[in-house]
Amino acid sequence: MPQTTFDIFRYQPDFADESYRQSYALDHEPELTILDAVLRLQNEQDGTLAVRYSCRSAICGSCACRVNGKTVLACMTQVEDVKKEFGSDTVQVDPIGNFAPIKDLVVDMDPFWEKFKSVKPFLVPDGPAPEKERIVSKEAMQKIYNESKCILCAACYSECNSFAADEEFVGPAAFVWGYRFAGDERDGQRKARAKLYSGQHGVWDCTRCMYCNERCPKGVDPRDAIEKLGGIAFNEGISWADSGARHAKAFLISVRTGGKLNETLLVPFTAPIQSQMDMPFALRMLRKGKAPSPIPHRVKKRSEVNKLMKNVKETI
Ligand code: SF4
Ligand code: SF4
Structure with a gap:
């Protein structure tokens, strides 16, 4: 024994x-x-x-x-x-x-439940109520299936770097529930939700450490839900106020236009004022061959990039 x-x-x-x-x-x-x-x-x-x-x-x-x-x-x-x-x-x-x-x-789980409540974890449909029920296709429910598995155990918060650094960070499970409803085709608050989740302490404050995905006992993948909420914010055109959002968008534009990440464009895109201040430093780096060329580079297999961008679009 x-x-x-x-x-x-x-x-x-x-x-x-x-x-x-x-x-x-x-x-x-x-x-x-x-x-x-x-x-x-x-x-x-x-x-x-x-x-x-x-x-x-x-x-x-x-x-x-x-x-x-x-x-x-x-x-x-x-x-x-x-x-x-x-x-x-x-x-x-x-x-x-x-x-x-x-x-x-x-x-003490009170802070967890406050965060959960803050994302409005319930359906807010638009328009008059139907006589019987709102029917949703299997395919539409599949999009939010993973998030529906969350059991609110808070294991993800236990491991979250952003929450450790900022107790006001809304956090992984709350965003899982945010996407559970923002991604539900019956919900009428997609834009309002994206705006709510994109503010201070919101989706753009996630450090992408991936610990939440690693430790979630139900395979919910909270970081993926946060990514999808970021995608909704882009699509709804409300992402530009935040430098985290601009940074992510710079990644996307760089890959879409050149087929790979152009790091030289990231700083001016993300923080235009700071990038002007850093210009002499950037030029010195370039002269010494320590910075990548700012001239966009095109990949040969353009079709692969297009496929990748299509996948990104479809997962949002
Ligand atoms: S660890 Fe997974 S199941 Fe637990 S609260 Fe976070 S997302 Fe939900
Ligand atoms: S990926 Fe983001 S939400 Fe998940 S644990 Fe890391 S900082 Fe927290």
């Missing part, structure tokens, strides 16, 4: 101001999830150990936590798999990152 040591983050504000770590040894069957291990410790060794959970089936999203530094759903993570991956019989369990702990593994 395997034995595992669980090194668990403890925070008991009624008894101590500071957090601390506590180790528990447990003999168990080979098939045991992290959640079941914590519940056994709670039942058998320490009734003060606090954890949040509900369905135990990867549906409610309550038991997200960090195991050996990676955010996972505790109910769908096997202890023995973690031990094998890290080559150790000790497993560290911590609350999810970027949210304040309330008690042990339980964090």
Whole structure:
């Protein structure tokens, strides 16, 4: 029978101001999830150990936590798999990152729900209500299928670089729900939504670190949803106020016109005033052969570029 040591983050504000770590040894069957291990410790060794959970089936999203530094759903993570991956019989369990702990593994989720509410996560159809229902084709629903799988576990926020740096960043799951409705053909608020999501702390503040895609336990790919919202902002013509948006557009124009990224054009396009100030520096770089040529370059396989641009358009 395997034995595992669980090194668990403890925070008991009624008894101590500071957090601390506590180790528990447990003999168990080979098939045991992290959640079941914590519940056994709670039942058998320490009734003060606090954890949040509900369905135990990867549906409610309550038991997200960090195991050996990676955010996972505790109910769908096997202890023995973690031990094998890290080559150790000790497993560290911590609350999810970027949210304040309330008690042990339980964090304050209020900021998460505020962000979720801020994107208006509900359908706002245009025009009079139909007599019966609004029918949507399978193909149209397919476009938002991935986003519909989100279980609001906040694992993506736990790993999000932008949220770590800016607590007002709206964040991955909220944007997933933003796209869930902006991409729904029954919704009449596409432009208003794109405007709402493109403001300060919005889609353009994402650093594209991709951790949300990597850690989402349901394969929702939040970063992809953010990208699609950026595409909607372009199509609705509301992206120009933001330098992040201009930067992304410069990428797109560069690839569409020249078949590859022309880095020399990125700065003037993204920040015109700053680029004028940087001009002497840029000329020096060019003279020394350290800067790419500003003259657009054309690729031979133009048809490949056209195919790529078509794919970009179709995914938005
Ligand atoms: S996008 Fe994924 S990680 Fe983020 S809340 Fe939804 S299910 Fe969880
Ligand atoms: S890709 Fe963007 S939203 Fe996703 S974790 Fe990184 S910064 Fe956050």
